[in-house]
Amino acid sequence: IRVEFLDYEVLDDYGWSLDDDDLFRKASHADLDETSHGRLLVHPDESLLEGAENRGFGWPFSCRGGACANCAVYLVEGELSQPANHIMPDDLAERGFRLSCNGYPVSDELRVVFNVKHLAELDDLIL
Numbered sequence: 001i002r003v004e005f006l007d008y009e010v011l012d013d014y015g016w017s018l019d020d021d022d023l024f025r026k027a028s029h030a031d032l033d034e035t036s037h038g039r040l041l042v043h044p045d046e047s048l049l050e051g052a053e054n055r056g057f058g059w060p061f062s063c064r065g066g067a068c069a070n071c072a073v074y075l076v077e078g079e080l081s082q083p084a085n086h087i088m089p090d091d092l093a094e095r096g097f098r099l100s101c102n103g104y105p106v107s108d109e110l111r112v113v114f115n116v117k118h119l120a121e122l123d124d125l126i127l
């Protein structure tokens with residue numbers, strides 16, 4: 001499963017929004033370092049967080065059990081299943097937010113913004 005990722009901090013730094021249609025195109029042209037924007041492969045039996053870790057990336061997490069939202073990501077493309085979610089409210093899930101510690105890819109390609117825990121809506125949830 002091919003994953004293209006982008007760090008939310010970049011959006012903050014550049015003044016970009018999660019809703020920008022050309023977010024990943026802009027990221028490709030911005031000469032970002034490889035931990036902020038890039039691609040990785042996740043195996044079907046790995047959660048997105050595990051996949052990132054197993055390929056050498058240090059994405060944020062805390063409980064690893066679907067209860068703290070530190071590992072939250074925003075889906076721009078593709079879908080992640082969410083077997084354990086004790087914290088993400090339905091309205092945020094509907095907008096595309098998922099927990100990467102408990103997010104298993106169910107599409108062949110994903111585009112995600114990770115590190116979205118700094119977003120105001122999620123800040124209140126973080127334990």
Ligand code: FES
Binds near residue numbers: 067071
């Ligand atoms: Fe706590 Fe994922 S690490 S919900």
